[in-house]
Amino acid sequence: MRAEWQAHIDELLQTYQEKRRQIQDMQSRLETVEASAEAADGMVRVKVDRQGRLTSLEFDPRVSRRLGSEELADAVMEASKKAQADVADQLREAMQGLAPEGGPGQGGGFDLAKLLPERPDDIEAVRQRLGIQPQ
Structure with missing residues (x-):
């Protein structure tokens, strides 16, 4: 194989x-992303x-005096x-720019590492596909 091709392949693998x-x-x-929010003037606080x-x-201790059950449910929602x-x-x-449509934030929960597998295709198969023969 030509030295410049091998250098290019090595650079691509490093990248x-x-x-x-x-x-x-x-x-x-x-994995550590979370968020908090409040409703009903701070009477209800949630974390997701x-x-x-x-x-x-x-719940603020005064919530039962200020909100009825329906209003409380609405505030939680x-x-x-x-x-x-x-x-x-x-x-x-x-x-x-990295995740495919339907990924995180859209009901996703996929493993980002699967976007790039542990090893690229077998280098020999890549060489054969590209018509690059080892010297």
Whole structure:
């Protein structure tokens, strides 16, 4: 194989490995995404995880004197939707240009590392496809 081709292949493999590491790092950071929101003038506070699941729900001690059960339910739903929208925005922003449609923030939960597998195609198969023969 010509030396310049081998150098180019080596450079591509190095770039591939760096991008894969960056994706793995991003996956780790995205796992900690969460958001909080309030409703009913701060009487209801919620926290959701990166998948929009409710992880915390707090009520101001005065909530039972100020809100009826229907209003309380509406406030919980409002705060939850706000927090879920915030999480979706955070994920979309972090993944802009990288994740396929339907990914994080859109009901996703896929493994980012799968965008780039552990190893690229077998180098010999790549060489054969490209018509590059080892010297």
